[in-house]
Amino acid sequence: MASPGSPEHDSTSGTTDPRPVPTSPWGPASGVGSLPGVDPAEAVRLVVGELPGFAHLPELPARGAGADIVGRTAALLVDVAVDLTPAGWRLVPRPGHDLRRAQEFLARDLDALHDVAGDWTGPFKVSAAGPWTLAASLERSRGDRAVVDPGARRDLAQSLAEGLRAHAAAVAARVPGATVVVQVDEPSLPAVLQGGLPTASGFGKLPAVEEQVVLEETTRFLADLDRPTVVHCCAPRVPLTLLRAAGAEALSFDHSLVRDLDAIGTAVDGGTHLLLGVVPGTDAVLPAPKVTAARLQAWWSELGFPAEQLHTAVTLTPTCGLAGASPAHARAAMAHVREAARYLLPD
Numbered sequence: 189m190a191s192p193g194s195p196e197h198d199s200t201s202g203t204t205d206p207r208p209v210p211t212s213p214w215g216p217a218s219g220v221g222s223l224p225g226v227d228p229a230e231a232v233r234l235v236v237g238e239l240p241g242f243a244h245l246p247e248l249p250a251r252g253a254g255a256d257i258v259g260r261t262a263a264l265l266v267d268v269a270v271d272l273t274p275a276g277w278r279l280v281p282r283p284g285h286d287l288r289r290a291q292e293f294l295a296r297d298l299d300a301l302h303d304v305a306g307d308w309t310g311p312f313k314v315s316a317a318g319p320w321t322l323a324a325s326l327e328r329s330r331g332d333r334a335v336v337d338p339g340a341r342r343d344l345a346q347s348l349a350e351g352l353r354a355h356a357a358a359v360a361a362r363v364p365g366a367t368v369v370v371q372v373d374e375p376s377l378p379a380v381l382q383g384g385l386p387t388a389s390g391f392g393k394l395p396a397v398e399e400q401v402v403l404e405e406t407t408r409f410l411a412d413l414d415r416p417t418v419v420h421c422c423a424p425r426v427p428l429t430l431l432r433a434a435g436a437e438a439l440s441f442d443h444s445l446v447r448d449l450d451a452i453g454t455a456v457d458g459g460t461h462l463l464l465g466v467v468p469g470t471d472a473v474l475p476a477p478k479v480t481a482a483r484l485q486a487w488w489s490e491l492g493f494p495a496e497q498l499h500t501a502v503t504l505t506p507t508c509g510l511a512g513a514s515p516a517h518a519r520a521a522m523a524h525v526r527e528a529a530r531y532l533l534p535d
Contacts, residue, residue, distance in 0.1 A: 212311065212367075213311050213367050213369045213416035213437075214242065214311060214369075214438065214461050214503050215239075215241035215242025215310060215311045215503060216241045216242065216499065216503060216504065216526070216529035216530070216532075217239055217241060217242060217503060217504045217505065217522075217525040217526045217528070217529040218239055218241075218242035218243070218244055218311075218313060218463065218503050218504075218505050218525075219235060219239060219243075219244050219246070219313075219505060219506060219509075219510070219522060220244075220315075220371075220373075220420060220422075220440070220465070220469070220505050220506055220507075220508055220509050220510070221244065221246070221247045221257075221315045221371070221373065221420075221509045222246065222247040222248070222249055222257075222509030222510060222511035223235070223246045223247070223248060223509075223510050223511060223518050224248075224250060224510065224511055224512075224513055224514065224515050224518055225248055225250060225515060226248055226250050226251045227248075228246070228248060228296050228297045228299075228300035228301075229300040229303060229304050231246040231248055231300075232245070232246060232297075232300050232301055232304040232305055233304050234246075234518075234519065234522075235522070236304065236305045236308060238519060238522035238523055238526060239522055239525075239526060240526075241310065241311075241526075241529075242310070242311045242312075242313065242503060243305070243308065243310075243312055243313070244312065244313035244314070244315065244371075245297060245301060245312070245313070245314045245315070245359065246297075247260060247315070247509065247511070248293075248297075248511075249511045250511065251293060253272050253286060253289070253290075254272075254286060254287075254289040254290030254292075254293050255290070255293045257316075257317050257321075257373065258276070258277045258317060258322065258325045258326070259272070259277065259286070259287075259289075259290040260290060260293065260294065260316065260317075261316040261317040261322055261348065262277060262287060262290055262322075262326075263287065263290035263291045263293070263294045264294070264316055264348065264351030264352055264354075264355050265344070265347045265348060265351050266347045266350045266351045266354070267347060268343065268344065268347040269281065269282055269283040269284070269287055270286070270287055270326060271283075271284045271286050271287065272286040273327070275327060275331075275388070276325065276326075276327060277325060277326050277327070278326065278327040278328070278329070279326055279327065279328055279329065279334060279340070280329070294355075298358055298359070298362060301359065301362055301363060302362035302363070305363060306362060306363060307363075307365065308363045308365055308366055309365030309366065310365070310366065310367065311366070311367045311369055312359065312363060312366035312367065312368055312369065313368075313369045313370075313371050313418070314352075314355060314356055314359055314368060314369070314370055314371065315370070315371035315372070315373055315420070316348070316352055316355070316370075316371075316372060316373065317372070317373050317374075318372035318373055318374040318377070318409075318419065319341065319344055319345040319348055319372075319405070319406070319409050320335065320374055320376055320377045320380050320402070320406070321373060321374050321375055321376040321377065322334075322344055322348060323335040323340065323341045323344050323345075324376040324379070324380060324385055325376070326344070327388065328340060331388045332387070332388050333385065333387075333388065333394065335380060335385065335394065335397070336394055336395075338401075341405065342405070345405060345408070345409045345412075346412070348409070349409055349412035349413055350412075352370055352372075352413055352415075353412075353413060353414060353415070356368045356370055356413075356415050367416070368415060368416075369415065369416045369417070369418060369438075370413050370415045370416070370417050370418070371417075371418040371419075371420050371440065372409075372410075372417065372418070372419050372420070373420045373421070374419055374420065374421045375421055375422060375423050376423075377402070377421055377423075377426075377427065378421065378423050378424065378425045378426065378427065379423075380396070380397050380402065381396055381397065381399060381402060381427060381430075382396055382425070383395055383396035399427075399430060402427075402430065403430055403433060403434055406430070406431070406434040406435075407433075407434040407435055410434055410435040410436060411435060416437050416438070417435070417436055417437050417438070418436070418437070418438040418439070418440050418461075418463060419431045419434075419436040419438075419439060419440065420440035420441070420463070421440070421441055422441065422442045422445070422465060422469075422507055422508040423445075424445050426439070426441045426445070426446055428441075428446070428448065428451040428452065428455060429451050429454070429455075432454075432455050432458065432460050436460070437460065437461060438460060438461035438462065438463055438503075439455060439460055439461075439462055439463070440462075440463035440464075440465070440505065441463075441464070441465060442465040442507040442508065443464040443465055443466050443484075443487075443507070444465075444507070449490065449491060452491065453491050453492065453493075456491065456493060456501055461501065461502070461503065462501060462502045462503070463502070463503045463504075463505050464484070464502050464503070464504055464505065465505050465506055465507030465508065466480050466483075466484065466504050466505070466506075466507070466525060466528065467480070467506050467507065467521045467524050467525060468506070468507055468521075469506050469507050469508040469509055469510050469511075469512060469513060469521070470512045470513050470517070471513055471514050471517040472517070474520060474521070474524050477524050477527035477528035477530075477531060478528070478531050480504075480524065480528040480531075481528045481529075481531030481532055482531075484498070484502070484504075484528075484532065485498065485532070495534070496534045498532050499529070499532040499533050499534065502532070503529075504525040504526075504528055504529045504532075505525055506521045506522070506525065510522075
């Protein structure tokens with residue numbers, strides 16, 4: 189059988205088919221994004237070692253401003269500039285020192301990826317804040333959040349989609365054997381839909397954005413990425429149905445927080461892949477991987493799906509990023525999901 193990306197031989201014509209062999213963009217276990225520490229080469233080495241079936245480009249927010257989720261995502265924006273103020277990141281007319289630092293962090297991460305994992309083959313994930321979380325986190329010049337302005341939201345979403353496409357292409361160039369998956373992190377999306385975001389003063393709440401508007405804008409954004417896409421949200425009340433309708437090919441969430449079995453069952457029936465967060469992102473005593481697997485098998489049975497389908501329908505992950513964990517727990521969490529996924533394989 190041909191290896192991924194190599195040409196297949198057409199036995200009927202005697203010619204070689206130049207099309208790449210399709211490969212699954214999902215693996216058995218992966219991470220969500222962030223890790224403790226400040227050394228990008230060490231972080232990449234840890235991830236590819238512990239998650240050999242579905243690695244990801246780690247984020248290292250302990251490096252400081254510009255390595256946080258908003259600064260790192262801002263480094264991807266095309267023709268949109270931000271700067272760091274005492275109140276947080278703000279849209280500005282031209283790039284400054286803070287944005288350049290964020291871009292330098294990202295460049296170092298890509299160099300480390302090439303040096304450590306240039307020969308990687310298989311699914312490989314990159315991540316950034318999604319358009320709703322980014323717009324909820326950035327202030328406009330007048331001091332209010334960009335999420336309240338439809339024009340600002342549109343410009344940010346278009347800029348982010350263009351930047352993410354370029355970022356995914358840069359990773360693919362450094363790791364030619366990778367099937368690059370894009371994960372967008374939307375922890376603020378439930379608050380956007382429910383009117384739970386605080387105003388700039390902190391004394392009030394911003395109005396909710398209508399669900400139909402969120403659906404339309406998210407659909408356009410995901411379509412623009414032109415890559416296999418995962419939408420991750422570790423907050424309660426993840427809008428699974430909306431995200432699936434918007435075109436997310438996979439949904440990533442904290443398994444302990446999502447109780448809507450009907451929405452999950454509908455997603456699985458429709459072919460949506462699930463990335464299930466099954467171990468905490470901060471230090472905790474972990475059960476044996478076999479116990480985690482047994483819990484998931486019981487849950488899958490409750491959903492009413494065949495047991496042999498489970499290992500292809502889900503990827504196991506920590507519940508969220510691991511930046512707040514100790515290095516020992518971060519390593520243990522990745523090893524746990526890798527080993528638990530093995531117990532999901534049919535006998």
